[in-house]
Amino acid sequence: MTAFVQRNPAWSLIIVVVAAALLWAIIAPWPPGFEEVFGRKQIFLNALFNGITLGALYFLVASGFTLIFGLMKNVNLAHGALYLLGGYIGYEVADATGYWLFSFIAAFVIIGLAGIVLQYVVFRRMEGEDLRQTLVTIGISIVMADLMLWAWGGSAYQILTPQWLSGPLTLPIVAGMRGDEVVYLRYPFVRLAILVAAIVIGVLMWLALNRTKIGMLIRAGVDDRDMLAATGARVQLVFVIVFAFGAGLAGVAGVVGGTFQSVAPGEDIRFLLASLVVVIVGGMGSILGAAIGAVLIGLAEQFGSVYFPTYSVVFTFMIMVVVLAFRPQGLMGRG
Amino acid sequence: MAVRDHADVSATSGGIRTHTNYLGWLESVHPAYWLLAILLLFMPAFAGSFWLFQVWGWAFILGTIALSLMFLAGYGGMVSLVQMTIAGLAGYMVAILGASGVSGISMGWPQWVAVPIAIVVAAIFGTLVGALAVRTRGIYTIMITLAVAAGFFYLTRQNYTIFNGYTGFGGIQPPHLFGVNMRQPVHFYYLSLACAVLSFLAVVYVSRSPFGLALQGIRDNPRRMAALGYNVTAHRIAAYTFASVIAAVGGILLTWQNAQIAPASVGIGPVIDILIIAIVGGIGHPIGAFIGAFIYVILRLFSPDMLMALGLPGDRFRTLIGLGFLLIVFWSPDGVLGLWQQLKERMRDNAGFTGLGGAGER
Numbered sequence: 001m002t003a004f005v006q007r008n009p010a011w012s013l014i015i016v017v018v019a020a021a022l023l024w025a026i027i028a029p030w031p032p033g034f035e036e037v038f039g040r041k042q043i044f045l046n047a048l049f050n051g052i053t054l055g056a057l058y059f060l061v062a063s064g065f066t067l068i069f070g071l072m073k074n075v076n077l078a079h080g081a082l083y084l085l086g087g088y089i090g091y092e093v094a095d096a097t098g099y100w101l102f103s104f105i106a107a108f109v110i111i112g113l114a115g116i117v118l119q120y121v122v123f124r125r126m127e128g129e130d131l132r133q134t135l136v137t138i139g140i141s142i143v144m145a146d147l148m149l150w151a152w153g154g155s156a157y158q159i160l161t162p163q164w165l166s167g168p169l170t171l172p173i174v175a176g177m178r179g180d181e182v183v184y185l186r187y188p189f190v191r192l193a194i195l196v197a198a199i200v201i202g203v204l205m206w207l208a209l210n211r212t213k214i215g216m217l218i219r220a221g222v223d224d225r226d227m228l229a230a231t232g233a234r235v236q237l238v239f240v241i242v243f244a245f246g247a248g249l250a251g252v253a254g255v256v257g258g259t260f261q262s263v264a265p266g267e268d269i270r271f272l273l274a275s276l277v278v279v280i281v282g283g284m285g286s287i288l289g290a291a292i293g294a295v296l297i298g299l300a301e302q303f304g305s306v307y308f309p310t311y312s313v314v315f316t317f318m319i320m321v322v323v324l325a326f327r328p329q330g331l332m333g334r335g
Numbered sequence: 336m337a338v339r340d341h342a343d344v345s346a347t348s349g350g351i352r353t354h355t356n357y358l359g360w361l362e363s364v365h366p367a368y369w370l371l372a373i374l375l376l377f378m379p380a381f382a383g384s385f386w387l388f389q390v391w392g393w394a395f396i397l398g399t400i401a402l403s404l405m406f407l408a409g410y411g412g413m414v415s416l417v418q419m420t421i422a423g424l425a426g427y428m429v430a431i432l433g434a435s436g437v438s439g440i441s442m443g444w445p446q447w448v449a450v451p452i453a454i455v456v457a458a459i460f461g462t463l464v465g466a467l468a469v470r471t472r473g474i475y476t477i478m479i480t481l482a483v484a485a486g487f488f489y490l491t492r493q494n495y496t497i498f499n500g501y502t503g504f505g506g507i508q509p510p511h512l513f514g515v516n517m518r519q520p521v522h523f524y525y526l527s528l529a530c531a532v533l534s535f536l537a538v539v540y541v542s543r544s545p546f547g548l549a550l551q552g553i554r555d556n557p558r559r560m561a562a563l564g565y566n567v568t569a570h571r572i573a574a575y576t577f578a579s580v581i582a583a584v585g586g587i588l589l590t591w592q593n594a595q596i597a598p599a600s601v602g603i604g605p606v607i608d609i610l611i612i613a614i615v616g617g618i619g620h621p622i623g624a625f626i627g628a629f630i631y632v633i634l635r636l637f638s639p640d641m642l643m644a645l646g647l648p649g650d651r652f653r654t655l656i657g658l659g660f661l662l663i664v665f666w667s668p669d670g671v672l673g674l675w676q677q678l679k680e681r682m683r684d685n686a687g688f689t690g691l692g693g694a695g696e697r
Contacts, residue, residue: 075474077481125665130474131414135614135664138607142657150651269603273485276478284475310496313489320482321467328470 029174029182039307042175045185047306048299053191055298056198057260060253061271062278062290063205064246070222070285071242073130074123077137080272081144082247086111086254087263088148091157100162100259107251115247119240141268149265156264159255165190194256201249205287218242222285277316281323283333292331375528384520390632392523392592395531398628399585401612402531403578405624406538408613410547411574412554415468417480419609420487421461421579422586423601427491427498428453429507429587430596436506437499446510450587457583458576465575469568484606492598503597507590517591527588531625534581538621541577550574604653611660617672626671634659 005012026048030041038044065079089110090103097103118140126132168186175185209215217238220228229235257267274297282293300319304312323331379387404418433449435441468479491498509517509526517526541547553560553567561567590596599605608631616627634656639649667673 073474075478077477131477132664132668134474134477135610136661138610139657139661139664142607142660143654146651146653146657150648150654269485273482273489276482276485280475280478280482310494311490313486313493317483317486320479324467324470324479 026173029177040176042185043306045173045175046187047302049185049187049191051299051302052295053195053260053298054302055295056195057253057256057294058271058274058278058298059198059202059291059294060249060256062275062282062294063202063287064249064253065275066279066282066285066287066290067205067218067242067249068246069279071218071225072123072133072239073225075130075134075137076246077134077272078118078141078144079137079247079250079275080268080270081141081148082111082114082250083254083257083271084148084263084265084268085114085144086251087159087258087267088152088157088254089251090255090258091159091263094159094255100159100165103159103255104252107255108248111251111254112244112248115244116240118247119243123239123243124236141272145265145268152263154265156262157258158262159258161190161259165193190259194260202287202291209287214238214241277320279330280320281330283330286330286332286334289330289332379521379524387524388520388592390636392520392527394625394629394632395527396585396588396592396628397609397612397631398625399527399531399534399588400582401609401616401624401628402534402538402621403582403585404609404613405616405618405621406542406581407574407578409618409620410542410550410554411571413468413476413571413574414610415465415480415575415578416477416606416610417461417464417468417484418578418582419586419606420484420601421457421464421582422589423491423596423605424460424487425453425457425583425586426590426596426600427504428456429590430504431497433507435504437504440497440499441504453587454580454583457586458579461579461582462572462576465572465579468575469571481603481606484601485603488598488602488606491601498598501598503595503600505595507594507596509591518594523592527592530584530588534584535621535625537581542621546570546573608656611656615660615663615670617670619669620672623670623672630671631656 026045030038035041061079061083065076068074068076068079086107090107093106094100094103122136122140123133126136167189169189169192171185171187173185175183177183207215209218217228217233220233221235221238225235228238253271254263257263257271261267274294278290278293278297280293281296282289282291296319297316300315301312304315308315327333375391378391382391400418400422403421404415407418408414429446429449430437431440432442432444432452433446434443464480464483467483468476471479491503492501494500509523511517515522517523542551549560549565550570552563553565553570557567560570589600593600612627612631613624614627615630616625617623635652638652638655642651642655643649663670667677669676
């Protein structure tokens with residue numbers, strides 16, 4: 001930290017100023033002149049929180065994607081289909097049992113098993129053929145999407161939020177002034193809970209990767225798969241575990257997405273796109289990169305749709321283009 | 336390969352084309368191509384308008400777009416999923432600059448102005464995407480081009496000021512060239528056939544040109560080509576530009592054939608379909624794109640009936656396509672052309688020694 005400040009005093013100053021301005025914009029009530037230019041503070045805050053919570057959802061989807069990619073160099077383009085299947089399973093389980101939390105477990109286990117099947121049946125047969133593996137995932141995603149359309153139809157499903165999580169939560173952040181009265185921001189509880197859960201999952205993943213034996217194996221596999229196999233580590237087992245976990249995360253994200261928004265055909269493509277952009281921006285194979293990329297893309301999407309409604313996608317792509325132009329390996333990727 | 340002989344002959348003649356050289360060229364073309372050419376030229380004599388317009392016209396158009404992908408993937412080693420998007424952009428430009436049912440946006444310029452501009456715009460867009468995609472290698476190209484394709488789809492769907500949002504543009508008519516209505520099945524058949532053949536010849540020609548050979552060298556070993564003094568990045572970007580022009584031609588024809596362009600035309604489904612067509616046909620030779628397109632069109636148009644006949648729901652066409660694609664990727668990475676090659680080798684092997692097994696067996 002101090003080393004960074006000493007090396008880049010100008011950049012540190014800019015970062016501090018930007019952070020302070022952001023903090024002021026979030027906490028302080030906006031003066032009327034400011035609101036005239038930038039719109040109401042309520043809208044700004046909502047876009048900010050929606051962006052961050054959407055980023056949490058993107059992180060859940062993309063972290064599994066980036067983990068699989070980092071280890072196996074396999075762009076699993078069926079990841080979006082796994083996400084959608086997780087959403088449908090979550091809906092069915094929550095609908096049948098009435099337990100919201102149980103649907104997470106079910107989605108994680110079933111989609112994780114699907115991941116194991118994929119790894120065993122498909123990817124082990126084409127080891128080292130990246131392009132063919134990717135083409136196969138495209139074929140699988142087409143078939144899965146069509147079969148899901150067959151099974152669940154074209155209509156959208158919403159997973160109901162449980163009683164204890166529904167309703168808004170009042171945050172100690174000023175949203176605006178009504179006369180002399182201070183209005184605080186009220187925000188859906190469930191979104192905040194999922195944000196916290198995503199952060200916890202992210203931290204746990206980071207700990208598992210950096211502080212455990214299996215994490216050590218995975219990191220070694222990311223760096224040099226063949227050398228790891230030569231040292232006698234059971235690489236195939238590591239592959240299966242990572243694939244199952246990454247796929248399971250996609251399933252969990254599907255349930256989260258089904259609660260946030262809805263489960264519907266076409267969502268698979270949306271979240272596949274989100275994962276791709278997040279991983280390209282954040283850097284392939286990096287969990288921290290996925291987190292940064294996810295929040296960036298979530299914020300860009302939400303602020304874009306609030307302030308420039310018909311061009312919001314362009315923002316997402318501007319971020320991608322800028323990152324690719326200046327740092328092709330991604331923000332946190334290693335050259 | 337017949338066409339390669341042609342290139343060799345014209346190369347040795349050193350530009351001085353004599354009568355005998357022409358004859359030699361004519362003789363060097365494989366008989367199968369002559370047969371195909373005659374068959375396609377006289378197709379309107381015995382095919383109905385449905386076959387001409389829906390089957391053959393569509394197959395030529397999709398084949399042209401898939402050909403641009405085949406050029407990038409087969410000769411450049413870059414699997415770009417953005418080709419349908421480039422084609423769609425060209426179609427959109429024709430709709431926006433030319434005449435369409437949406438008079439509020441369309442500018443109503445004459446077609447001979449709108450079409451070249453559309454191709455140029457699509458080529459510029461393709462070049463930019465290429466410049467972005469070639470910064471990374473291999474598998475990353477798929478990711479970046481897929482992201483761009485999906486982004487373009489969402490942009491066309493949410494933007495109403497330029498792309499007219501969800502509904503897109505309808506009522507886009509092909510031009511009346513020399514007093515001939517190009518939308519008539521027979522005329523449209525010849526138009527799309529001509530475009531497909533020209534694109535095919537252009538790809539074959541470019542692939543034998545110094546540029547194409549350098550591109551194939553870059554595909555096989557970029558570092559060696561760079562060491563030899565070739566500008567690897569520039570060659571790759573130029574390949575994207577060339578492929579974009581071909582894709583744009585296909586996209587404009589597709590827009591004319593459907594008489595409309597909408598976000599659904601540039602969605603992820605069509606984008607993946609182009610990849611499937613190129614892979615199924617065979618990524619190793621330009622003719623593969625058209626073989627794949629023909630198979631795709633036949634499946635697409637007749638699979639509901641086939642599925643119904645088997646007692647399955649008729650709208651599960653995408654499952655069928657996806658499974659077929661999976662089978663091809665699993666057993667024949669070179670597509671239908673690869674299967675044909677394997678069959679030939681196996682027959683040759685069986686004729687020679689027995690019991691050694693097919694060389695192409697995996």
